[in-house]
Amino acid sequence: MPHVVTRSCCGDASCVYACPVNCIHPTPDEPDFGTAEMLYIDPASCVDCGACVSACPVGAIKPHTELTSSELAFIDINAAFHTPPAPRPVQAPVTPIRRADPARGPLRVAIVGSGPAALYAADEVLKQDGAQVSVIERLPVPYGLVRSGVAPDHPDTRQVTKLFATIEAEEGFSYHLGVDVGRDVRLADLLAHHHAVIYATGASADRRLGIEGEDLPGSGTATAFVGWYNGHPDHADLAPDLDAERVVIVGNGNVALDVARILVTDPERLARTDIADHALEALRHSAVREVVVLARRGATQAAYTLPELTGLLARDDIEVVVDGDLCLDPETVRRRAAGELDATAELALQAVESLPPATLPRGSRRRIVLRFGAQPRRILGVDRVAGIEIERTQVRTEDGRAVAVPTGEVEQIEAGAVLRSVGYRGVAVADLPFDELTGTVPNALGRVEVPGVYVAGWIKRGPNGYIGTNKSCSAETVDKLVEDFNAGLLPAPTRPLKDFAALVRRARPDVVDGTGWRRIRRFEQAWGERDGRPARRLVDPARMREIASSSRASLPA
CATH class of the missing domain: 3.30.70.20 (Alpha-Beta Plaits)
Structure with a gap:
């Protein structure tokens, strides 16, 4: 091959x-x-x-x-x-780019957010002749979950930032970082200076378990923990308690595996990454030796991806075991016996089946325990978390779906912390409609019912897909925007674009522009290189703005 x-x-x-x-x-x-x-x-x-x-x-x-x-x-x-092989065309069909009508003048678009969906959308808009894009972000630094969500021991995934840097360098691109849309500037301000506004604000909230004890000290979210070890300003002061030997994570997606892996990785291995300094120091003093990852259903329904599981199992410094059986649903068992199971699903099952049982004596390595068929009932503790009570489930097939059915068998697991990792949820956006059920802004292929407003990424489609999925999602949104522009549905801006930068600076005198962001990036890289690391993270927004405004910022002693 x-x-x-x-x-x-x-x-x-x-x-x-x-x-x-x-x-x-x-x-x-x-x-x-x-x-x-x-x-x-x-x-x-x-x-x-x-x-x-x-x-x-x-x-x-x-x-x-x-x-x-x-x-x-x-x-x-x-x-x-590719097993069995499928007939394919000679070349993959390429969707042609809809061209903006030059008679209507250069297209001007504001984009709220600076993660993958936002920057892919900026790239699509800038394919139009003379187009101009203003990217507005609440934090003083861009890249969203690529910066604050990707695990520090996955630097290869973060290489997509090189593409983002190329997009930033395109003619017509501008940054307005550290600006809160809805507080510092309003939607009306954006529309006065642009033909359209694309919101690509992601899904920053967490779903709750809705069980007793969820708000005890020591009970938290995987999202906050990820933000903590990545130096997100909103979570830098989290200070998780890592004094107990066991942590339980409810949920078994890629984020859950990331958190589990970071918790049991040798801190000196992490010291070669750009993990936040405060997190590295805390992990050096951590007592955690075991992380239990709970799933309500079986191994076939696991939310983590086969690539992430494969990467974890390849680590020689971490022991991965299974507690109990794989809780396979009847339909999976039937299809597997008949040879009808998808080939990649079969590989995933074989990988988990090859793992040793948790009943074996714990070795010298720290370990991750995969536990299937376990539904959380309540988090235990008085003043803080002492454990979690779970109920065993059976996985049945109902109407073609695998569902977890409680069995009444209850068990308690001692733990010093419980982190939930059961999915993200979008939050309401100022001046826009919001669907509480889906956690998205209602839209039709990216079009919002508010004239001139569009959405892309997770706030458009919900928290699904991966970094690159946002490229096609954003391309679809921009295509509809250009279609509306050509149809005369987007009124021309009433104010020149240069006035927008002045408006922002009046509202936020410490706004960070593209030059300021490049200064922050160079500072973080130089700071890290001095200590043999790819970068060291700034976590204080005030310090970020200080460095952004100075061409001669000196490294800490």
């Missing part, structure tokens, strides 16, 4: 269009693109040209001869997706 897609795949499909023989799937026009865990190269049709390697923004594609020992499993993972 000449080339292989590995764990860090962001799924933005840049490689798909670079491939001359259409051997990388799913493509954006295929129905499973939005739900695919990664992209996969067909070993039978790859011609070893290497075009995909240079197109990939995160370095996820390698010749099979250059795979590390921990990446060899991806040979089978790539091949499994």
Whole structure:
């Protein structure tokens, strides 16, 4: 197999269009693109040209001869997706870019947010001749979850920031960082200076468990914990209690695995990353030796992806075990016996089945325990968390779906902390309608009922997909925006764009522009390089703004 897609795949499909023989799937026009865990190269049709390697923004594609020992499993993972082989066109169809009517003048768009969806949207808008984009972000630094959500021991995934830097350098792009839309400036201000506004604000809230003890000290969210170890200003003061030997995480998606992995990783290994200094120091004094990851249903329904599981199992410094059985639902058992189970799902099951049981004596390594068929009932403790009470579940098939059915068997697990990781949720946006049920702004292919307003990313479609999924999502939104622009549905701005920067600076004299952001980035990198690290994180917004405003900021002693 000449080339292989590995764990860090962001799924933005840049490689798909670079491939001359259409051997990388799913493509954006295929129905499973939005739900695919990664992209996969067909070993039978790859011609070893290497075009995909240079197109990939995160370095996820390698010749099979250059795979590390921990990446060899991806040979089978790539091949499994293409088993059995499916008929494909000679080349992946490319959706043509809708061109803005030049008679209406250069297109001007404001984008609220600066994560992947926002920057992919900016890139799409700037494909129009003379277009201008103003990106407004609440924090003094951009990149959203790529900066504050990707685990520090996954630097390959963060390589997508190189693409973001290229977008930032495009003519017509401008940053207004540290500006809160809805407080410092209003939607009306944005529309007065732009033809349209795209909100790409993500989904920053957490879903709750709704059980007793959820608000006890020591009970928290994986999202806040991730923000804490990544130096997000909103969570830098979290100060989690790591004095107990066991932590329980409710939920078993990629974020849960990230948190579990960071908790049991040797801090000196993390010292070679850009993890926040305060988190590194706390982890050096941590007593945590075991993290239990709870799932209500079975291994087949696990929310983590096969690439993330494979990466975890390849670690030789962490022990991964299974507590109890895999709680397979009857339909999975039937399909597996009949040879009808999806090949990648079969690989995932085989990987979990190969794990040792938790009943074996604990070795010298710290460990992660996967526990399936366990529903949280209440969090135990008086003044703080002392454990969690769970109820065993059986996984049944009802109306074609696997559902967890309580059995009445109750068990208590001692733990010093409980973190919930059961999904993100969008929060209401000032001046826009909001659907409380879905946690999104109601929209039709990105169009919002408010004239001139659009949405992209998780606030548009809910918290699903991966970093690169936002590329096609944002492209769809911008296509509808340009269609409306050409139809005369977007009134021309009443104020010149240069007045917008002045308006923002009056509201926020300490606003950080593109030059300021580059100063912050260079400072963090130089600070890290001095200590043999890729970067060291600034966490104080005031310090960020100070460095942004000075061309001669000196490193700490």
